[in-house]
Amino acid sequence: MKNSVPDSIRKEIGKLVREINEHNYRYYVLDSPVISDEEYDRLFRKLKRLEEDYGFVLAGSPTQRVGAAPLDKFEKVVHKQPMLSLDNAFSFDELRDFDTRLKRYLKSDNNIIYTVEPKYDGLAVELNYEKGILKKASTRGDGITGEDITLNVKTIKSIPLSIEGSGPVPDEIDIRGEIYMNIRDFEKLNSEREKDGEPPFANPRNAAAGSVRQLDSSITASRNLHMSCYGAGFIAGITFNNHMEFMDWLRKHRFPVPKIIKLAENAEEVIKIIEELGEKRSSLPFEIDGAVVKVNDFKLQEKLGVKTREPRWAIAYKFPAHQGTTRIRDIVASVGRTGTITPVAILEPVKIGGVTVSRSTLHNWDEIERKDIRIGDTVVVERAGDVIPHVTMVVRERRTGKEKKFPIPDKCTACGSRVIREEGEVALRCIGLDCPAQVQEKIKHFASRAAMDIEGLGEKNVELLYSHGLIKTFTDIYRLKKEDLTGLPRFADKSAENLIKAIERSKKTTLSKFIYALGIRHVGEFVSRVIAKHFYSLDDLYNIKMDKLTEIDQLGEKISAAISGFFNDEKNIRTLETLRKSGISITNPDFERTSKDKRPFEGLTFVITGTLPKPRNEVESFIEINGGHAASSVSKKTDYVVAGVNPGSKIENARKLGVKVISYDELLRLSKGKTDMLF
Numbered sequence: 012m013k014n015s016v017p018d019s020i021r022k023e024i025g026k027l028v029r030e031i032n033e034h035n036y037r038y039y040v041l042d043s044p045v046i047s048d049e050e051y052d053r054l055f056r057k058l059k060r061l062e063e064d065y066g067f068v069l070a071g072s073p074t075q076r077v078g079a080a081p082l083d084k085f086e087k088v089v090h091k092q093p094m095l096s097l098d099n100a101f102s103f104d105e106l107r108d109f110d111t112r113l114k115r116y117l118k119s120d121n122n123i124i125y126t127v128e129p130k131y132d133g134l135a136v137e138l139n140y141e142k143g144i145l146k147k148a149s150t151r152g153d154g155i156t157g158e159d160i161t162l163n164v165k166t167i168k169s170i171p172l173s174i175e176g177s178g179p180v181p182d183e184i185d186i187r188g189e190i191y192m193n194i195r196d197f198e199k200l201n202s203e204r205e206k207d208g209e210p211p212f213a214n215p216r217n218a219a220a221g222s223v224r225q226l227d228s229s230i231t232a233s234r235n236l237h238m239s240c241y242g243a244g245f246i247a248g249i250t251f252n253n254h255m256e257f258m259d260w261l262r263k264h265r266f267p268v269p270k271i272i273k274l275a276e277n278a279e280e281v282i283k284i285i286e287e288l289g290e291k292r293s294s295l296p297f298e299i300d301g302a303v304v305k306v307n308d309f310k311l312q313e314k315l316g317v318k319t320r321e322p323r324w325a326i327a328y329k330f331p332a333h334q335g336t337t338r339i340r341d342i343v344a345s346v347g348r349t350g351t352i353t354p355v356a357i358l359e360p361v362k363i364g365g366v367t368v369s370r371s372t373l374h375n376w377d378e379i380e381r382k383d384i385r386i387g388d389t390v391v392v393e394r395a396g397d398v399i400p401h402v403t404m405v406v407r408e409r410r411t412g413k414e415k416k417f418p419i420p421d422k423c424t425a426c427g428s429r430v431i432r433e434e435g436e437v438a439l440r441c442i443g444l445d446c447p448a449q450v451q452e453k454i455k456h457f458a459s460r461a462a463m464d465i466e467g468l469g470e471k472n473v474e475l476l477y478s479h480g481l482i483k484t485f486t487d488i489y490r491l492k493k494e495d496l497t498g499l500p501r502f503a504d505k506s507a508e509n510l511i512k513a514i515e516r517s518k519k520t521t522l523s524k525f526i527y528a529l530g531i532r533h534v535g536e537f538v539s540r541v542i543a544k545h546f547y548s549l550d551d552l553y554n555i556k557m558d559k560l561t562e563i564d565q566l567g568e569k570i571s572a573a574i575s576g577f578f579n580d581e582k583n584i585r586t587l588e589t590l591r592k593s594g595i596s597i598t599n600p601d602f603e604r605t606s607k608d609k610r611p612f613e614g615l616t617f618v619i620t621g622t623l624p625k626p627r628n629e630v631e632s633f634i635e636i637n638g639g640h641a642a643s644s645v646s647k648k649t650d651y652v653v654a655g656v657n658p659g660s661k662i663e664n665a666r667k668l669g670v671k672v673i674s675y676d677e678l679l680r681l682s683k684g685k686t687d688m689l690f
């Protein structure tokens with residue numbers, strides 16, 4: 012088709028694409044259009060007609076922004092480099108400390124040059140450009156894996172579909188930034204939603220996130236979204252010396268970047284720039300929740316490196332929070348997954364920074380006492396960015412004398428067990444092993460999306476099944492039968508069947524999700540991924556010693572102690588074995604071999620037959636992780652047939668073709684390079 016397109020038409024199409032993209036850029040990035048909407052539409056229609064007539068569409072064509080069919084689900088995208096988050100500073104002194112800390116780390120008194128830019132309050136995304144063409148866009152996700160939102164991102168007009176402008180185009184570049192919604196668009200959207208009887212979004216950030224995570228990209232297209240780029244991940248074919256140079260490159264290549272990015276020669280200058288930004292904050296059309304301070308020089312950034320999940324070379328200064336005044340209706344004690352008892356204030360609902368707040372953590376009883384918070388008090392409530400709202404002070408002038416103190420519980424409010432206060436900790440903890448609140452929280456966590464992902468086993472159903480004695484620990488989930496469910500309130504035949512199916516589906520999982528599901532203290536999604544990268548299977552973690560963990564960069568003493576404590580407990584190991592016996596099979600796609608010689612199955616093809624000690628998909632994944640290929644039928648190309656109990660006809664075929672037959676144990680030995688023991 013392409014060849015039959017006359018040169019003149021190609022040229023015309025190319026010219027129109029450039030022209031329209033230029034107008035897009037002027038309108039959506041620079042905010043200064045030079046043609047009318049009608050003129051723009053005319054050019055757009057002309058391009059579309061030519062493309063259709065000649066079947067010739069350029070990769071960067073503006074017509075490619077909309078029009079794809081809705082998706083069933085989002086595909087996963089692994090970021091080539093993890094998307095980190097930022098440490099926070101809540102005062103200028105904390106910024107000064109940051110500067111001192113970096114100088115100490117670098118063992119130098121020289122002033123460090125920083126950049127200061129607004130911290131947009133939206134959602135982080137990564138744009139992947141190959142040879143200048145936008146190939147993939149993904150959400151941050153857990154920092155390692157995100158979701159493929161390419162079709163949606165293409166609808167955002169300020170994001171270039173191809174890199175244009177002068178100078179070299181990198182072979183590949185991952186550009187990162189924040190997608191956000193302007194406050195006015197957020198308000199407009201909410202009032203439309205309310206009119207249509209749809210629930211409003213809580214704030215512009217949620218509205219932006221909700222708009223980007225749409226399976227139907229035409230919905231995203233209808234929400235006026237913007238992006239502000241602030242960094243890069245993987246880059247090939249171009250180098251930069253510092254952040255400012257990179258941001259200039261972005262601007263020159265028509266990426267939307269913050270209008271305000273300033274260089275500061277020292278910490279005091281950083282503070283001055285942030286003060287100025289703070290004054291502008293309320294007049295900006297979008298929400299910013301702070302300023303991001305970065306070491307400008309990339310060599311210095313590299314020297315400083317990263318901590319578990321934040322770079323050492325950057326910090327987010329958070330603006331003082333939004334505040335509101337309301338009354339405490341009641342105080343309740345909430346018991347968490349690890350037994351921590353937290354006092355929570357039930358508030359008369361109050362709107363703070365566009366969000367309705369009706370609960371607020373009171374953190375612990377020390378805090379209640381220190382601030383002398385009582386039921387019935389009028390209080391000032393604060394909310395900053397995504398931080399949970401909290402009570403800052405009591406308005407004593409409003410006291411009537413009827414306010415009531417909330418005593419420190421001496422028993423767990425959920426199970427009546429004794430509560431303790433661990434040395435050096437302010438938190439109260441319930442020691443009841445079978446505390447229903449703790450157990451239910453653990454089960455909810457286990458079943459949650461980022462863990463075992465059991466659809467339909469959310470908060471309400473866990474409480475229901477627990478109260479009917481059907482699940483007492485998470486191992487009971489896998490004993491549930493359809494008959495147990497039908498007859499329970501909310502469960503019809505179909506919904507019971509669906510839950511059983513979802514439980515069945517959840518049995519195939521990955522090591523990182525499984526570790527996360529266990530709810531080990533200090534082990535969230537990120538740390539679970541780190542563990543899965545370093546240990547191939549659960550067996551490698553049983554009875555693990557502390558030093559094996561602390562030698563991993565991202566794992567500190569506290570986290571390592573929690574992990575090794577968990578896997579050295581016999582009762583826990585028994586629980587894990589029970590789970591495995593109920594059919595859970597764990598593969599580990601995150602596992603990273605450190606060098607090629609550690610891929611012992613490189614170039615080898617295996618075929619499995621019969622029943623092996625581990626589920627088939629686990630063994631196949633093991634073969635692949637070791638560099639091999641798992642095929643389904645025996646041929647001349649097969650190197651080994653791995654035979655278990657009751658092997659099928661594949662054994663015969665192997666013999667006929669002279670292919671070696673090995674056992675599962677021999678496969679394990681082969682992976683360790685001990686071939687001499689085999690033949």
Ligand code: IVH
Nearest residue numbers: 095096097128129130131135189241303322
């Ligand atoms: S830099 C390694 N710059 O804030 C540093 N982040 O709390 C990565 N954000 O996940 C982030 N504006 O989504 C950076 N100018 C800016 C930002 C910014 C907003 C978000 C970003 C990040 C989060 C961290």
